[in-house]
Amino acid sequence: MKLLKSMAFAFAAISITWGANAQIPVEDLGRYPAMSSLDMSPDGKFLVGLMTPPGNDGTDRGVAVWDLTKPGSAPTFTPSNDKMKFIGASAFKAGKILVRANQAWTGAMYGCIEGKSTGATKTFIQKTYMTDIKMKKFDEPFEPVKTGNGILETCAKVSDVGGIVADLPLDDTRVVVSRVSKEWEFTEYLVYDLKKDSYKLIFRENATDSLGLIDTRTGELLTKQRLDNLADGEYYFTTLIVNDAGEFEEHSQLTWTSSKRNTIDVVGKDETSGKYYVVTDQFSDKSALYMYDAKAKKFDDQPLFAHPDFSVTGISLGRKPNNFNKLLAVFYDAADEEVYYVDEDLYAIHEGLKSAFPGKTITIREYTEDFSKVLFITGSTVDTATYYLLRDRKVPELIGASRPWILPQDIGPTELVYYNARDGMKIPAFLAKPPGWKNGDGPVPTVIMPHGGPWARDYAQSSGGGDTWVHFFTSRGYAVLKPQYRGSRGWGHSLWLAGDNEWGQKMQDDKDDGAAWLVQEGIADPNKLVMMGYSYGGFAAFAATVRENSPYQCAIAGAGVANLERVGALWSNDRIQRAIQGHTVTGMDPIENTDKANIPILIFHGDRDVRVPLFHSTDFYNKVKDKVDAELVVVKDMPHSNPWWPENFNTSFNAIDDFLDNRCFSN
Structure with a gap:
């Protein structure tokens, strides 16, 4: 604890106006957090997380372990090596620690996963290891079965589907793990004994059946999902539930189709009533929590929990001996993930911490059975995520902050807003203004920044300290709007389905309408509008470049999809995802409209x-470089998704800085 406290920087409060805020240096945005991924063992004996070593400039990090039986002691630190870099860590039972690491890898993938069919593919190998607090020996209990087939073993090595599926909290030695089957094509699930180093197969996926819900008391399979492709071209997804005779029965009430895509998520079983907890939007636009009687094959008449404006996403069931299987909380997605606590102790602790840290989001990460130790995180959209340990429900002990060098006064706060699209559809969005900006200060340069996916959504990220991209732009005097355009998931069933086959069309209109709304509100300067996005957001930037009458002065595309025809058939390495999403990826294809390019564009893309x-x-x-001012930056050793290395961030941020300062508004 003392070591981490000494690492925190102290800054005096600075009074600034929106026009004079300090630009956060690229290196401060791109560097590794001082600490992240902190987790506590179920017995409260140790903490584990990622940390940059003392004196490091944020270009390296390793795994730190705190012995909580010795209050005030410094953590032990294990660095990454030159090839394999730690990217995650979590505490486990029986004194075990799970760590994840990756390293750059180039080789033949023979078309497996998302690699090339011929030649070499530049990608990453990711591995999950099991170790203990001494971190001297790293085991790989999730390694695929050896086949003797070099091609299959290469595919399995790169796919990395292995990991903990269910930790069976009442069992000291057994867990449920996943790994690639011997044939490589499917995933298998096994009960693994930590002490005996032995496995027992409980389920192997096949062409039609995939894993459902596991009984965390016994490790047995309670439900599975079946995929059927019928003659009408529709895909049907049916939940099967094990009956008293040990046989799996189909439940038509828990069936959904690829065209309607209702959410039907079996998230738990109440041992007292025998009913199942199901999150579904079959009965309302927003998902709600229902109880389902498998014997009667019937839902309860009323939801157990529903929110009028936001969708339920899941539940928390007790994992300690004194509250096992008890409903503790319900989760729903508002601006951030919100928690409705049912358990009185957790509710009281959460409310007490909210009072102690006014204006901050409180996330309870882990706790011991008697609540003598509670690991929690505070944050807001302008405050870095900060970790604390509450002992005996008394004074919280500071462990450390993730990015103490980022100052709240240099960041624009993020809020949830709504605006109407041109056809009347209500579009949620996240709006961040330059720090200190207030109504009447005049319009500012603005970035429209749609999320990737597109079947995803943004969050204000209060507990995590906000969005690094938002920090980058707002500290440079820009406003940022993150539209939750039609096709976004998590804002209701109707908004989600409204994006089908509307790539570059109505989905794009929603973003343009957000820009027009900001101009009307006096926030955005109509002569300084930027479209910037990554992945699907990169597609939106390509589309903005070729759409006629663009409201934007320039576009920035990160790893964007440009060719809809080529991506639709290859959508995702997940066969189920391909079945339900691939057919929706149509609309205006940017690569077929490059002759209409009319604004400058910066493109950045990772070579891995x-x-x-x-x-x-x-x-x-x-296709556009001779028509508009265009630049392509290929970022060395950058994958599509996080974790990015600091040099990946720095290259991307510097390219954007230069483009905005010198080329975007040159006309």
Whole structure:
């Protein structure tokens, strides 16, 4: 604890106006957090997390372990090596620690996962290891079964589907793990004994059946999901539940189709009533929590929990001996994930911490059975995530902050807003203004920044200290709007389905309408509008470049999809995801409309991106470079998704800085 406290920086409060805020240096945004991924063992004996070593400039990090039986002692630190870098850590039972690491890898993938069919693919190998607090020995209990087939073993090595599926909290030695099957094609699930180092197969997926809910008391399979492709071309997804005879029965009440895509998520079983907890939007636009009687094959008449404006996403069931299987909390997605606590102790602790840290989001990360130790996180959209340990429900002990060098006064706060699209559809969005900006200060340069996916959504990220991209732009005097355009998931069933086959069309209109709304509100300068996005957001930037009458002065596309025809058939490495989403990926294809390019564009793309291959960016760049001011930056050793290395961030941020300062508004 003492070591981490000494690492925190102290800053005096500075009074600034929106026009004079300090630009956060690129290196401060791109560097590794001082600490992240902190977790506490179930027995409260140790903490584990990622940390940059003392005196390091944020270019390296390793795994730190705190012995909580010795209050005030410094953590032990294990650095990454030159090749394999730690990217995650979590505490486990029986004194075990799970760590994840990755390293750059180039080789033949023979078309497996998202690699090339011929030649070499530049990608990453990710591995999950099990170790203990001494971190001297790293085991790989999730390694695929050896087959003797080099091609299959290479595919299995790169796919990395292995990991803990269920930790069976009442069992001291057994857990449920996943790994690639011997045939590689499917995933298998096994009960693994930590002490005996032995496995027992409980389920192997096949072409139609996939894993459902596991009984965390016994490790047995309670439900599974079946995929059927019928003659009408529709895909049907049916939940099967084990009956008293040990046989799996189909439940038509828990069936959904690829066209309607209702959410039906079996998230737990109440041992007292025998009913199942199901999150579903079959009965309302927003998902709600219902109880389902498997014997009667019937839902309860009324939801157990529903929110009028936001969708339920899941529940928390007790994992300690004194509250096992008891409903503790319900989660729903508002601006951030919100928690409705049912358990009186957790509710009281949460409310007490909210009073102690006014204006901050409180996230309870882990706690011991008697609540003598509670690990929690505070934060807001302008305050870095900060970790604390509450002992005996008394004074919280500071462990440390993730990014103490980022100052709240240099960041624009983020809020949830709504505006109407041109056809009347209500669009949620997240708006961040430059720090200190207030109504009447005049319009400012503005970035419209749609999220990736597109079947995803943004969050204000209060507990995590906000969005690094928002920090980058707002500290440079920009406003940022993150539209939750039609096709976004998590804002209701109707908004989600409204995006089908509307790529570059109505989905794009929603973003343009957000820009027009900001101009009308006096926030955005109509002569300084930027479209910037990554992945699907990169597609939106490509689309903005070729759409006529663009409201934007320039576009910035990160790892964007440019060719809809090529991506639709290859959508995702997940067969179920391909079945339900691939057919929705149609609309205005940017690569077919490059002759209409009319605004400058910066394109950046990682050379180790296998999710959206580099050809999307190179092909688009080559077709528009003679028509508009265009630049392509290929970022060395950058994958599609996080974790990015600091040098990946720095290259991307510096390219954007230069483009905005010198080329975007040159006309």
